[in-house]
Amino acid sequence: xxxxxxxxxxxxxxxxxxxxxxxxxxxxxxxxxxxxxxxxxxxxxxxxxxxxxxxxxxxxxxxxxxxxxxxxxxxxxxxxxxxxxxxxxxxxxxxxxxxxxxxxxxxxxxxxxxxxxxxxxxxxxxxxxxxxxxxxxxxxxxxxxxxxxxxxxxxxxxxxxxxxxxxxxxxxxxxxxxxxxxxxxxxxxxxxxxxxxxxxxxxxxxxxxxxxxxxxxxxxxxxxxxxxxxxxxxxxxxxxxxxxxxxxxxxxxxxxxxxxxxxxxxxxxxxxxxxxxxxxxxxxxxxxxxxxxxxxxxxxxxxxxxxxxxxxxxxxxx
Numbered sequence: 001x002x003x004x005x006x007x008x009x010x011x012x013x014x015x016x017x018x019x020x021x022x023x024x025x026x027x028x029x030x031x032x033x034x035x036x037x038x039x040x041x042x043x044x045x046x047x048x049x050x051x052x053x054x055x056x057x058x059x060x061x062x063x064x065x066x067x068x069x070x071x072x073x074x075x076x077x078x079x080x081x082x083x084x085x086x087x088x089x090x091x092x093x094x095x096x097x098x099x100x101x102x103x104x105x106x107x108x109x110x111x112x113x114x115x116x117x118x119x120x121x122x123x124x125x126x127x128x129x130x131x132x133x134x135x136x137x138x139x140x141x142x143x144x145x146x147x148x149x150x151x152x153x154x155x156x157x158x159x160x161x162x163x164x165x166x167x168x169x170x171x172x173x174x175x176x177x178x179x180x181x182x183x184x185x186x187x188x189x190x191x192x193x194x195x196x197x198x199x200x201x202x203x204x205x206x207x208x209x210x211x212x213x214x215x216x217x218x219x220x221x222x223x224x225x226x227x228x229x230x231x232x233x234x235x236x237x238x239x240x241x242x243x244x245x246x247x248x249x250x251x252x253x254x255x256x257x258x259x260x261x262x263x264x265x266x267x268x269x270x271x272x273x274x275x276x277x278x279x280x281x282x283x284x285x286x287x288x289x290x291x292x293x294x295x296x297x298x299x300x301x302x303x304x305x306x307x308x309x310x311x312x313x314x315x316x317x318x
Contacts, residue, residue: 005031012036012318018043018072021079028082034318037083039093040113044073045223049147077101085314089113090250093227111311115234115297116304125207132195135167136280138244139212141205142232144174144182147225149218149246149266151185156272158189166280167193168216171200171208205232210239213286214261214279219248221266226250234302237293242286244275258302260293 001023004010013024014036024035047069080086080101086108088094094108129137144150153168160166173179179196186194200208209215215236219225229250236243243261245251255261262279264271279286296302 002027002030005033012315014038014315016040018076018079021083022075025079025082034085035083036085036087036314037079038087038111039080039097040089041228042093042096042224042226044069044076045227046147047072049145049220049222049224084318085109087111087311087314088227090227090229091253092249096227109310109314111314112302112307113229113231113234114302114304114307115231115238117238117298119206119235119238120298122203122206124210125204126211128204128207129169129211132167132169134165136162136165137211137213138166138168138216138276139171139208139214140168140216140218141171141208142230144170144172144178146178147220147222148174149220150182152220152246152267152269152272153216153218154182154185154191154194155189155269156276157191157194159270159273160193161273161277161280163191163193166276167195169195169197169208169212171197171205173199205235206239209236209241212236212239212241214242214244214276215239217243217245217251218264218272219246219251219266221246221248229254234297237302238297240290240294242279242289243293244272244279254302258292258296258300259289260296261289 005027011032012034015021015024016038017040021037024033027033028035080097080103086097088097088108088110089112091110094110097103097108098105138153140150140153150170157163157168183196217230217233226249233243233245233251233254237258237260243255245255245261245263246266247263248266252263255263262275264275
């Protein structure tokens with residue numbers, strides 16, 4: 001990095017995520033750098049949740065020694081203090097940084113994790129659900145971990161009103177420990193309406209989201225998830241399908257402000273099922289919620305074409 005900074009005469013570095021901020025800060029004084037630290041998530045709290053389902057004692061020891069949340073909290077404070085500008089993806093993260101570290105609010109800028117409108121220009125693969133034609137499809141897509149709440153959605157499928165017709169499709173993957181935990185849950189509850197499609201190329205995610213009846217984001221509510229927001233929320237809204245999200249603060253705020261879906265109490269499998277049953281019984285409501293989400297992302301401000309201006313303003317300031 002030192003060679004690149006010198007040869008290219010770079011004076012501004014935008015670095016993503018807490019583990020990498022130190023690289024830029026180590027060279028800040030030598031090259032008179034301005035450092036923008038992009039805090040996509042509450043990293044110390046993420047460490048508390050990511051490894052919840054890890055049972056191997058050696059892995060747990062390694063994580064305790066090298067991924068200790070308390071140690072990373074101390075580093076977060078120093079890294080944020082030494083950076084020139086901080087980027088948060090949601091208002092909740094900005095509020096946390098300002099409150100916990102007594103920062104000037106002007107130091108933290110919200111640049112959210114929205115999607116480009118061109119997301120809708122991808123080809124549609126009508127065959128992605130060919131084995132589930134005619135079913136009411138709840139679709140979770142993306143990475144899977146303990147904080148994602150996929151286990152809650154699976155448990156909720158035990159309580160849906162029409163289990164023969166209401167199906168949960170899980171598109172994506174997680175660690176072996178995570179996937180084994182979820183598959184065991186399906187087996188224990190003897191669920192035949194839950195399907196794991198595993199890893200899929202990103203080029204197909206547009207089709208999975210567009211052809212779903214409801215896109216589901218069932219995150220747990222904790223110090224990690226309540227300070228970040230997933231890309232797929234805005235992608236799902238763009239497709240014009242209703243969103244079912246948990247009460248994790250940023251998800252709840254966006255969905256309720258746009259009236260683009262329903263919110264269930266995070267961690268509550270029965271409330272999840274109740275909201276599923278409501279959507280299943282009311283196709284008109286589904287259409288209205290989906291149209292609201294599409295309008296908010298294509299005509300409103302929840303798209304990258306609008307959000308990029310906040311990022312460009314930071315760059316131009318320096």
